[in-house]
Amino acid sequence: MKRSVMAVSALFLGASMVYAGSHGGGVTFENNIRPLMENQCFACHGEHAPLLEEYDANKEEFEALLQGPRMTSYEMVMEFVKGDDAGALMRRLDDGANTQDGAPGNMFTYLGETDEERQENLAVFKEWVGYWTLKRSHELSAEELEKFTVHK
Numbered sequence: 001m002k003r004s005v006m007a008v009s010a011l012f013l014g015a016s017m018v019y020a021g022s023h024g025g026g027v028t029f030e031n032n033i034r035p036l037m038e039n040q041c042f043a044c045h046g047e048h049a050p051l052l053e054e055y056d057a058n059k060e061e062f063e064a065l066l067q068g069p070r071m072t073s074y075e076m077v078m079e080f081v082k083g084d085d086a087g088a089l090m091r092r093l094d095d096g097a098n099t100q101d102g103a104p105g106n107m108f109t110y111l112g113e114t115d116e117e118r119q120e121n122l123a124v125f126k127e128w129v130g131y132w133t134l135k136r137s138h139e140l141s142a143e144e145l146e147k148f149t150v151h152k
């Protein structure tokens with residue numbers, strides 16, 4: 001009796017893990033995205049990079065130094081997923097499959113050394129975002145905003 005109960009709960013566990021995996025539930029900012037960004041992005045978006053406000057006020061100066069806005073916390077990154085600058089993360093990281101001219105976003109290259117690595121890391125970002133759209137904030141409906149999974 002006890003054994004079959006355990007077998008059934010193991011089955012349920014297995015099923016919910018598969019479900020989570022295919023709906024972005026398995027990918028979180030702290031466990032997956034932040035470590036990935038630490039390796040691929042923080043050279044230019046890390047702790048020494050300017051906060052967004054400061055960056056926006058002196059864009060040219062920071063761009064010349066190859067510094068983008070700081071993206072070290074969940075909240076900072078959310079700005080580029082579904083905040084005022086919604087879709088920026090997706091527009092910059094897209095491999096060209098969803099862009100109008102078929103060219104990749106200008107941060108795609110930093111996703112990895114090889115095309116394979118870039119595609120693998122892109123897939124992790126896609127799973128985390130949950131709703132891969134290149135739309136800007138004024139183009140996103142309230143319903144669409146609900147579709148971003150972005151687990152912390």
Ligand code: HEC
Pocket residue numbers: 037040041042043044045062063066067068069080085088089090092093106107110111
């Ligand atoms: C070699 C430096 C460098 C690396 C590495 C880098 N970036 Fe950037 N990034 C920049 C600079 C400089 C800008 C600002 C200039 C521009 O908009 O292209 C920028 C801009 C951005 C923007 C737009 C910000 C805005 O204000 O709208 C996003 C989103 C972004 N990067 C994401 C990433 C992600 C994610 C990674 C890692 C996969 C990454 N970047 C890696 C230098 C870098």
